[in-house]
Amino acid sequence: MEKTIKLPPVKVRFRSNRKHPVQKARPSTLAQNPVRRGGVSACGLLSALLGKKLKLRLRASERDFDSVSSGVGGEKGGGEVATEPAMAFTLRSVKVPPNSASLEEARHRVFDFFRAACRSIPTVMDIYNLDDVVTKSHLRSAISAEIRKNLHVTNPKVIDMLLFKGMEELNNIREHAKQRHHIIGQYVVGNHGLVQDLGAKEKDMSDFLKSFYKSNYF
Amino acid sequence: MGLGLLASRALRPAASRLLRDPPRHGLARAIGSTPERQSPEASAAQAQPDPAPELPPRKPVAGARVHLPNPEDAIEVFVDGYPVKIPKGMTVLQACEVAGVDIPRFCYHNRLSIAGNCRMCLVEVEKSPKPVASCAMPALPGMKIKTDTPIAKKAREGVMEFLLMNHPLDCPICDQGGECDLQDQSMAFGSDRGRFTEVKRSVVDKNLGPLVKTVMTRCIQCTRCVRFATEIAGVQDLGVLGRGSGEEIGTYVEKLMTSELSGNVIDICPVGALTSKPFAFKARNWELKGTETIDVTDAVGSNIRIDSRGPEVLRILPRLNEDINEEWISDKTRFCYDGLKRQRLNDPMIRGADGRFQAVSWHDALAMVGEVIHKVAPEEIVGVAGKLSDAESMMALKDFLNRMGSNNVMCEGNGKHPNADLRSGYIMNTGIAGLEKADVFLLVGTQPRVEAAMVNARIRKTVRATHAKVGYIGPPTDFNYDHEHLGTGPQTLTELAEGRHPFCSTLKNAKNPAIIVGAGLFEREDSDAIFSAIETIAKNGNVVRPDWNGYNVLLLHAAQAAALDLGLVPQSPDSIKSAKFVYLMGADDINLKDIPDDAFVVYQGHHGDQSVYRANVILPASAFSEKEGTYENTEGCVQQTLPAVPTVGDARDDWKIVRALSEVAGVQLPYDSVGGIRSRIWTVAPNLVSVDEREPTTISTTTVRPNTNQKISPNDFGTAVENFYMTDAITRASKIMAQCSAMLLKK
Numbered sequence: 001m002e003k004t005i006k007l008p009p010v011k012v013r014f015r016s017n018r019k020h021p022v023q024k025a026r027p028s029t030l031a032q033n034p035v036r037r038g039g040v041s042a043c044g045l046l047s048a049l050l051g052k053k054l055k056l057r058l059r060a061s062e063r064d065f066d067s068v069s070s071g072v073g074g075e076k077g078g079g080e081v082a083t084e085p086a087m088a089f090t091l092r093s094v095k096v097p098p099n100s101a102s103l104e105e106a107r108h109r110v111f112d113f114f115r116a117a118c119r120s121i122p123t124v125m126d127i128y129n130l131d132d133v134v135t136k137s138h139l140r141s142a143i144s145a146e147i148r149k150n151l152h153v154t155n156p157k158v159i160d161m162l163l164f165k166g167m168e169e170l171n172n173i174r175e176h177a178k179q180r181h182h183i184i185g186q187y188v189v190g191n192h193g194l195v196q197d198l199g200a201k202e203k204d205m206s207d208f209l210k211s212f213y214k215s216n217y218f
Numbered sequence: 219m220g221l222g223l224l225a226s227r228a229l230r231p232a233a234s235r236l237l238r239d240p241p242r243h244g245l246a247r248a249i250g251s252t253p254e255r256q257s258p259e260a261s262a263a264q265a266q267p268d269p270a271p272e273l274p275p276r277k278p279v280a281g282a283r284v285h286l287p288n289p290e291d292a293i294e295v296f297v298d299g300y301p302v303k304i305p306k307g308m309t310v311l312q313a314c315e316v317a318g319v320d321i322p323r324f325c326y327h328n329r330l331s332i333a334g335n336c337r338m339c340l341v342e343v344e345k346s347p348k349p350v351a352s353c354a355m356p357a358l359p360g361m362k363i364k365t366d367t368p369i370a371k372k373a374r375e376g377v378m379e380f381l382l383m384n385h386p387l388d389c390p391i392c393d394q395g396g397e398c399d400l401q402d403q404s405m406a407f408g409s410d411r412g413r414f415t416e417v418k419r420s421v422v423d424k425n426l427g428p429l430v431k432t433v434m435t436r437c438i439q440c441t442r443c444v445r446f447a448t449e450i451a452g453v454q455d456l457g458v459l460g461r462g463s464g465e466e467i468g469t470y471v472e473k474l475m476t477s478e479l480s481g482n483v484i485d486i487c488p489v490g491a492l493t494s495k496p497f498a499f500k501a502r503n504w505e506l507k508g509t510e511t512i513d514v515t516d517a518v519g520s521n522i523r524i525d526s527r528g529p530e531v532l533r534i535l536p537r538l539n540e541d542i543n544e545e546w547i548s549d550k551t552r553f554c555y556d557g558l559k560r561q562r563l564n565d566p567m568i569r570g571a572d573g574r575f576q577a578v579s580w581h582d583a584l585a586m587v588g589e590v591i592h593k594v595a596p597e598e599i600v601g602v603a604g605k606l607s608d609a610e611s612m613m614a615l616k617d618f619l620n621r622m623g624s625n626n627v628m629c630e631g632n633g634k635h636p637n638a639d640l641r642s643g644y645i646m647n648t649g650i651a652g653l654e655k656a657d658v659f660l661l662v663g664t665q666p667r668v669e670a671a672m673v674n675a676r677i678r679k680t681v682r683a684t685h686a687k688v689g690y691i692g693p694p695t696d697f698n699y700d701h702e703h704l705g706t707g708p709q710t711l712t713e714l715a716e717g718r719h720p721f722c723s724t725l726k727n728a729k730n731p732a733i734i735v736g737a738g739l740f741e742r743e744d745s746d747a748i749f750s751a752i753e754t755i756a757k758n759g760n761v762v763r764p765d766w767n768g769y770n771v772l773l774l775h776a777a778q779a780a781a782l783d784l785g786l787v788p789q790s791p792d793s794i795k796s797a798k799f800v801y802l803m804g805a806d807d808i809n810l811k812d813i814p815d816d817a818f819v820v821y822q823g824h825h826g827d828q829s830v831y832r833a834n835v836i837l838p839a840s841a842f843s844e845k846e847g848t849y850e851n852t853e854g855c856v857q858q859t860l861p862a863v864p865t866v867g868d869a870r871d872d873w874k875i876v877r878a879l880s881e882v883a884g885v886q887l888p889y890d891s892v893g894g895i896r897s898r899i900w901t902v903a904p905n906l907v908s909v910d911e912r913e914p915t916t917i918s919t920t921t922v923r924p925n926t927n928q929k930i931s932p933n934d935f936g937t938a939v940e941n942f943y944m945t946d947a948i949t950r951a952s953k954i955m956a957q958c959s960a961m962l963l964k965k
Binding site for chain 2: 205207208
């Protein structure tokens with residue numbers, strides 16, 4: 001595990017940027033959706049009751065995951081999926097939680113996120129057909145490696161932001177908004193590509209051979 | 219002729235004239251009906267008192283240089299008042315070109331005979347009652363030519379109007395759009411409005427085969443294609459039928475155009491009547507990226523331009539090189555490009571235990587080859603370079619296998635006993651352009667029409683111009699010029715060598731005799747004996763003299779000359795039959811049955827062709843359109859290809875693969891870059907480094923070739939190229955070439 005799997009953050013950041021205008025528009029879109037009100041009110045309630053938030057919010061988000069993992073055609077969201085605009089679809093289950101009050105709270109949220117992600121692993125392996133390419137434990141360690149990559153971050157606001165991005169990514173994955181090769185490329189193979197077994201030999205390779213393995217153009 | 223150039227030509231002189239001479243009649247001379255136009259003499263008389271204008275000296279069109287063979291034959295003419303000296307016999311149009319004035323033209327082409335039927339090149343000549351067609355009028359001493367007078371302009375405008383009268387307005391769907399002479403010239407010289415309101419004529423399209431698409435309604439009857447077919451290609455397939463508005467270009471009977479040069483009519487057609495069938499509706503010319511490179515499908519090394527868009531080669535056009543291909547290329551060169559998209563190898567592969575290939579990483583593939591090569595004895599390692607290999611990769615392969623302890627490196631097509639010691643023994647010593655000076659040709663075991671179409675075009679040009687005699691020894695074959703079939707095999711050769719044949723006297727009496735030997739003879743067991751017989755003929759016929767070397771070998775493949783220069787000569791001729799490790803670098807035409815069953819075969823190449831079926835490991839390489847490689851053509855001219863498109867999949871350049879493999883195998887080659895490998899080549903064959911230069915030979919084989927005690931076998935000479943359209947991995951993968959061989963080959 002010397003070579004940790006690195007997730008290029010570009011894509012995620014780009015997506016979260018795109019979300020902004022939609023977030024502002026959320027009240028109106030959701031207002032048209034009476035079924036979704038519950039979620040909104042729960043969220044609003046949470047933001048109001050910031051003090052005793054943690055357990056309640058966790059439950060809210062869990063319920064949210066359940067509604068998603070029960071499938072697009074689940075009884076709750078079944079009717080609206082077709083009518084909702086495409087942007088709102090990916091956003092549906094992503095909410096902006098209130099800021100963490102302290103580092104301690106942010107830390108807790110990270111663990112919550114990790115648990116949520118781990119719980120979704122069976123679903124993910126199922127919908128993307130990953131059983132023959134990867135094991136659950138490998139995916140778990142891939143998730144933890146992604147989180148550990150931000151080990152140095154101490155600002156709760158930044159942690160919140162990273163959590164949001166992580167949650168968004170997780171939701172995209174669970175909603176089957178990605179394709180199999182995305183998951184394999186990012187979490188199974190990692191960005192070191194198919195050249196895996198270089199190891200110790202790489203040291204006594206010439207620069208020519210190293211670049212030869214990478215591409216024809218050097 | 220670029221549109222910008224034409225436009226500036228059309229505008230500039232008008233502006234300068236307005237500045238130069240004050241308005242004579244108080245009104246500027248505009249195009250319209252004026253008294254001068256009615257009587258040109260009047261205008262000529264008026265122009266007389268003009269003071270000698272201070273024209274800036276103009277450069278000849280396209281930087282052409284005028285060569286005056288003997289100065290007393292030079293005459294002086296005045297083009298727009300500017301005096302130029304030209305040799306006698308030049309036409310008015312050529313004189314104008316020397317003076318830097320580009321005359322618009324459609325039917326005139328400087329490599330074809332003069333037809334003078336489009337009338338676009340009309341200019342005014344003083345004391346001539348009418349404008350004259352400059353392409354057909356010889357320039358006379360003291361002639362005063364005017365190219366931008368109102369008369370000339372009016373004449374062009376009128377011609378243009380007539381041409382456009384029956385030309386369809388389908389430029390938006392025409393493949394010639396953007397590179398059309400008619401389009402450009404109507405912008406520069408045409409009128410801004412038309413008066414034609416009738417119905418345009420239409421002409422039935424002709425079927426000229428799988429290569430040339432015809433839209434005959436667009437034809438302006440310039441007859442360039444007819445003249446090309448009869449004069450250059452030497453086939454009487456095209457002709458003009460009918461008169462007046464019923465005039466048509468066509469094949470007289472329902473017949474395809476069966477020439478190996480037929481694609482060139484696409485280039486010479488000034489309009490969109492003849493366009494490329496495979497390229498139809500694929501791209502516009504302004505979307506394409508042109509890469510100036512060379513062709514490798516035969517040993518001529520024709521200069522070509524590869525037009526590509528993104529990763530795709532869309533067409534191949536000829537480039538001007540007077541010494542090699544003039545401005546023509548063969549159909550194989552022009553249309554083989556779709557083979558670059560099919561059957562490509564894109565991943566390294568290893569054949570598994572079940573006999574199926576599995577894609578692996580470069581690391582694994584090289585590791586496997588590096589391991590296996592150490593398990594065999596050095597003398598059981600054999601390397602074969604293919605017919606499309608560049609000099610860099612052949613150098614790397616030879617160095618690599620030499621470091622592994624093997625000296626069995628060969629190049630396919632060079633035979634078992636290649637004579638690489640004397641360069642004059644395997645290149646075309648006269649040079650392709652030099653063949654034009656020859657007056658007698660003796661072709662031995664070669665069919666130049668299919669082996670090297672451009673060399674054949676040069677021989678035909680010579681035969682047409684000087685009525686040179688051609689004698690041919692070999693199986694009956696198709697020639698497009700007069701020839702004398704002397705015999706079919708070595709027996710005739712022996713008769714010639716012993717002076718018993720009537721053709722000997724023709725050879726002896728010739729001023730510049732040229733013997734052309736086909737490289738197909740390299741493969742014969744008795745090649746040494748045959749070559750010494752040919753050299754006897756050369757000695758008897760005084761073919762090799764200090765001022766003339768008429769001893770030529772016409773090679774078949776692009777890699778052959780460089781391979782011999784680099785010394786790719788196997789130590790033991792039959793080494794492949796006892797090999798345990800065979801490295802095929804693009805070699806697809808070797809006899810695979812010779813390779814023992816237990817041999818480990820590595821195939822490095824770009825196409826899944828014949829040898830892949832026998833390979834144990836496949837290393838994907840880049841094709842000639844994707845790499846920078848040095849090639850030496852049959853006359854010893856060294857040229858380079860340039861990458862036009864990126865490589866396919868995970869392929870690598872040939873020499874890089876060998877270099878990487880050498881490191882994995884533990885015998886690292888000492889070069890890491892193209893520059894490095896070229897300096898290595900320089901130590902072996904310095905001529906391969908001076909690009910675009912032809913290195914002539916210094917010593918002639920006829921004087922120093924060792925005697926042989928081989929016996930000439932009585933077997934007749936064979937044909938080296940069975941199918942002109944399919945000779946290598948690229949052309950065999952090409953669909954267009956497959957169509958051609960199905961439809962055009964003579965059965």
